[in-house]
Amino acid sequence: MGVAKAWRFSVISANLALLQHPNGNVLSNKHVCWRLRSSAGQQRKPISWSLVCGLMLFCLGLISLFTGHVASDLEWYSQRLVKRSLYFKLDGTTKGPIDIWKSDYAKYFYGCSKRGRKFPHAVREKSSRGYLLIAASGGLNQQRTGIADAVVVAKILNATLVVPELDHNSYWKDDSDFANIFDVNWFISYLAKDVTIVKRVPDKFMRSMDKPPYTMRVPRKSPPEYYLDQVLPILSRRHVLQLTKFDFRLANNIDEELQKLRCRANFHALRFTKPIQELGQKLVMRMREMGKRYIAVHLRFEPDMLAFSGCYFGGGDKERYELGEIRKRWDTLPDLSADGERRRGKCPLTPHEVGLMLRALGFSNDTYLYVASGEIYGGEETLRPLRELFPNFYTKEMLAKEELKPFLPYSSRLAAIDYIACDESDVFVTNNNGNMAKILAGRRRYMGHKRTIRPNAKRLSALFMERDQMDWDTFARKVKAVQRGFMGEPDEMRPGRGEFHEYPYSCICEKPLSEVTDKSGDPQSEQVIKWRKRSKEEESASLGDDNEESFPD
Numbered sequence: 094m095g096v097a098k099a100w101r102f103s104v105i106s107a108n109l110a111l112l113q114h115p116n117g118n119v120l121s122n123k124h125v126c127w128r129l130r131s132s133a134g135q136q137r138k139p140i141s142w143s144l145v146c147g148l149m150l151f152c153l154g155l156i157s158l159f160t161g162h163v164a165s166d167l168e169w170y171s172q173r174l175v176k177r178s179l180y181f182k183l184d185g186t187t188k189g190p191i192d193i194w195k196s197d198y199a200k201y202f203y204g205c206s207k208r209g210r211k212f213p214h215a216v217r218e219k220s221s222r223g224y225l226l227i228a229a230s231g232g233l234n235q236q237r238t239g240i241a242d243a244v245v246v247a248k249i250l251n252a253t254l255v256v257p258e259l260d261h262n263s264y265w266k267d268d269s270d271f272a273n274i275f276d277v278n279w280f281i282s283y284l285a286k287d288v289t290i291v292k293r294v295p296d297k298f299m300r301s302m303d304k305p306p307y308t309m310r311v312p313r314k315s316p317p318e319y320y321l322d323q324v325l326p327i328l329s330r331r332h333v334l335q336l337t338k339f340d341f342r343l344a345n346n347i348d349e350e351l352q353k354l355r356c357r358a359n360f361h362a363l364r365f366t367k368p369i370q371e372l373g374q375k376l377v378m379r380m381r382e383m384g385k386r387y388i389a390v391h392l393r394f395e396p397d398m399l400a401f402s403g404c405y406f407g408g409g410d411k412e413r414y415e416l417g418e419i420r421k422r423w424d425t426l427p428d429l430s431a432d433g434e435r436r437r438g439k440c441p442l443t444p445h446e447v448g449l450m451l452r453a454l455g456f457s458n459d460t461y462l463y464v465a466s467g468e469i470y471g472g473e474e475t476l477r478p479l480r481e482l483f484p485n486f487y488t489k490e491m492l493a494k495e496e497l498k499p500f501l502p503y504s505s506r507l508a509a510i511d512y513i514a515c516d517e518s519d520v521f522v523t524n525n526n527g528n529m530a531k532i533l534a535g536r537r538r539y540m541g542h543k544r545t546i547r548p549n550a551k552r553l554s555a556l557f558m559e560r561d562q563m564d565w566d567t568f569a570r571k572v573k574a575v576q577r578g579f580m581g582e583p584d585e586m587r588p589g590r591g592e593f594h595e596y597p598y599s600c601i602c603e604k605p606l607s608e609v610t611d612k613s614g615d616p617q618s619e620q621v622i623k624w625r626k627r628s629k630e631e632e633s634a635s636l637g638d639d640n641e642e643s644f645p646d
Contacts, residue, residue: 193454196542196544198584199583202542202583206353206356206357206539209353214286215287216253221251222252227336227339228258228336229340231260231265232529233274234529250324259505266504275364277292283362298333309327309334315344346589352593356600359532360540375496387462388451388456388520388522389520389522391465392469393467393525394443394444395470396419400419400422406440406470440550442525454572460483465515512529512533519544531592532594533545535596538596546576556575
């Protein structure tokens with residue numbers, strides 16, 4: 094839209110300049126054309142500055158059209174660019190070193206999901222529109238998003254939510270129920286003021302029904318209006334309704350109070366059971382006993398995941414054949430160019446590439462790594478380069494071999510243990526953009542913007558391919574440059590960007606100025622205060638541009 098504005102503004106300005114006579118008379122198109130044709134043969138006249146300015150604006154419009162940079166609305170941009178650069182530019186430079194272990198500006202923000210005073214209280218079970226049954230889908234973290242969204246949908250419908258049913262039939266093949274993974278009593282009590290939740294539909298009510306519960310699947314990313322228009326009438330008529338394959342079935346951008354309810358459900362109500370919590374905390378404690386700080390690396394490098402990506406990872410004909418055979422499981426997958434996918438940043442980093450990125454960012458080889466992963470394609474041979482770069486390499490199997498045995502048959506419970514160890518880490522790194530990476534990134538933002546590194550895969554892939562053509566210092570400098578904006582800083586979270594579960598912008602608040610001020614006279618605090626005051630003054634002087642949701646990309 095900005096490009097269109099710039100183009101329209103420059104063309105109109107140029108036309109006005111061409112049509113405006115120096116004496117103030119408007120010329121017809123005929124006269125304008127005549128003047129342009131005959132100007133070369135006439136005596137040179139004084140330059141019309143309105144014409145020059147018009148032509149300059151016209152050129153700027155062309156530049157903005159072909160480069161994507163908006164040349165108009167300068168006031169709008171100046172206000173937002175000042176805000177956008179706060180975190181990296183408080184010291185007057187965008188090239189200063191970044192603390193690789195924590196964000197310097199995380200202390201100015203906090204997670205805020207408290208219900209508003211006017212937010213309606215939960216409707217009692219007998220007064221609700223009916224019982225809403227939810228069948229979640231996917232792995233643990235995909236189901237987690239579905240459960241949080243189900244709470245919001247129940248609120249929208251004024252329904253009584255039945256504790257969601259977990260997926261037992263997907264690739265993960267885990268027959269765990271909700272109560273095996275999450276503290277169900279805590280879940281019900283924590284959300285009691287918002288939504289009425291029951292463990293099951295009362296038997297007496299079920300026996301009185303003439304027909305079995307109605308089952309339906311709603312489209313992905315459905316807005317609240319869809320639920321009110323299409324789902325509520327069925328629920329009101331049938332009284333018991335089941336929504337199947339419930340993953341990402343609620344729109345990303347909804348009312349702010351409902352977003353905060355999403356956060357309460359995800360970040361507070363979904364608490365793991367005591368056995369999972371205890372073992373997860375034991376892993377964290379054992380990592381910290383060996384080193385005060387540690388990095389958690391979430392590696393997705395399973396054969397099926399690699400096959401699905403359509404990428405090539407350097408394993409020769411053997412790899413191409415094996416992943417090609419696995420890829421045949423999906424009939425609808427298109428033929429992809431492995432090189433093209435890598436250039437587009439669609440390929441997960443290899444364990445070796447993750448290690449190179451971390452070392453280039455400045456993590457030394459005595460740093461402790463907790464690696465959360467499933468089956469690694471190529472096994473120990475694939476992991477060896479990462480182990481050589483970081484010898485202090487640990488997994489849950491290495492830290493709790495005996496204690497882990499009761500959990501081994503259950504992939505979701507194992508994923509929950511990894512979730513805790515990753516969440517509690519000082520730095521979280523991922524080689525992919527999967528559900529666990531997104532969910533943990535959102536939680537770590539909400540819990541204080543703990544350092545969370547996601548690879549800029551598109552830019553890094555080019556560097557990895559050129560690695561042999563540059564020395565280490567040059568490579569490290571370039572990695573640091575391309576990773577700016579991918580280090581979990583507060584300003585990376587922009588309203589409307591990505592999935593809400595990854596960027597929970599409605600649930601992140603700035604601390605009051607009185608709390609921001611550092612009693613020790615921290616110059617960063619003083620700069621933040623000055624910036625906020627200037628920012629508010631600019632906002633109050635703006636001419637209606639505050640309704641824009643996000644920065645243009």
